[in-house]
Amino acid sequence: MGALEDLKFKHCKDSSEEAPLPTDIDRQKSLEKNRSPDKGLLRCLIDALGDLIYIKDRDGVYRGCNKASENFVGLTEAEQIGKTDFDFFDEDMAEVIRKIDREVLASGREYHVEEWITRPDGRRVLLDSRKTPFYGPDGEVAGIVGISRDITERKQAEEALKEANRELEAFTYTVSHDLRTPLVPIIGYSDFLRENYRERLDEQALECLSEISKSGEKMLALMEDLLSLATVRKLDPPAEPVDAAEVANEVVSGLSGQLCLAGVEVEVGDLPALRVPKTLLVQVFDNLILNAIKYGCKRGDTIEVGGERRGERVTFYVRDHGPGIPVDERESIFDVFYRGITGQDKEGTGIGLATIQKIARLLGGRAWVEETPGGGSTFRVEMVDIPLSPPGK
Helix, strand or coil, X not given: CCCCCCHHHHCCCCHHHCCCCCCHHHHHHHHHHXXXXXXXXXXXXXXXXXXXXEEEECCCCEEEECHHHHHHHCCCHHXXXXXXXXHCCCHHHHHHHHHHHHHHHHHCCCEEEEEEEECCCCCEEEEEEEEEXXXXXXXXXXXXXXXXXXXXXXXXXHHHHHHHHHHHHHHHHXXXXXXXXXXHHHHHHHHHHHHHCHHHCCHHHHHHHHHHHHHHHHHHHHHHHHHHHXXXXXXXXXXXXXXXXXXXXXXXXXXXXXXHHHCCEEEECCCCCECCCHHHHHHHHHHHXXXXXXXXXXXXXXXXXXXXXXXXXXXEEEECCCCCCCHHHCXXXXXXXXXXXXXXXXXXXXXXXXHXXXXXXXXXXXXXXXXXXXXXXXXXXXXXXXXXXXXXX
């Protein structure tokens, strides 16, 4: 008894009818005796896995495990058979494990949980565990099979990365905010001198002041964009779905001045409503439509805004009919500060599309660009619609 590769054999009898538990030596002999060559190969594969694999009957009694589980508990398979979690863990931990096992047995469904476990040697580890019921010859649930993976190091690495990102964003925010302060008077004073002392300054001095003002404005725009990128955060979803078409039209209305100067129109199609923060949707449409005005349009052009839903995933697009983006640049343009060939002679900081990508990832999706049929660029932003929780949850 106890062989992982023969579940039906282990559970074909009710535990109350079994003979007294054999000794460890008897168990090991039984394990070896019941292994055919095929079962031996399967056993080798199971033992080669780094994940813990273990089997318990309906009463929570261990009936088999692999090498990784042996190493985790510190007991051989033969030594574990016949024992319960109360023999390996403290009472509170064993009660939690047993409660989960009962839920699996009662529901007949797989259970997935991340749980901190204190090993018998005292070390705390985070296990990603999946438990599923298995059935005996009579078709009734005979017990559970569990597979657990130690993800402690991965979790620690993820937390370290998150902390590093938080520190980087805080640094970016601080630097950007502090650098904006001296820029305002630099720009203001240079403009003041040009306007009020024009008659006293020669052409060269006026040109220098103009360059100071332009450079200051460029730096100020860069700081504003860096602040936007640094302050994009994952926000709580709204209680009700947001009308994306209404948001897009509000953005278009706010950009009416730029659209008028560029001689460009925007057509907003039917857009699916979804439960994502409105402020993030505003940033997406604002950045993409401005990007199309600057880099993808000539006078008389029309920018198209549309979207579609596929299950819980929603994709919005902003389409122009301009010069397009070379294939080898289509991934790089979402990098911070990257300026493609078509944007070299245009104003911009190279941060807007990086902000779009960050928002898309925060919302469980991604951003990419495709060629518009007939010429131009179609920017797409995918995000996951956050479903309402069932009542009582």
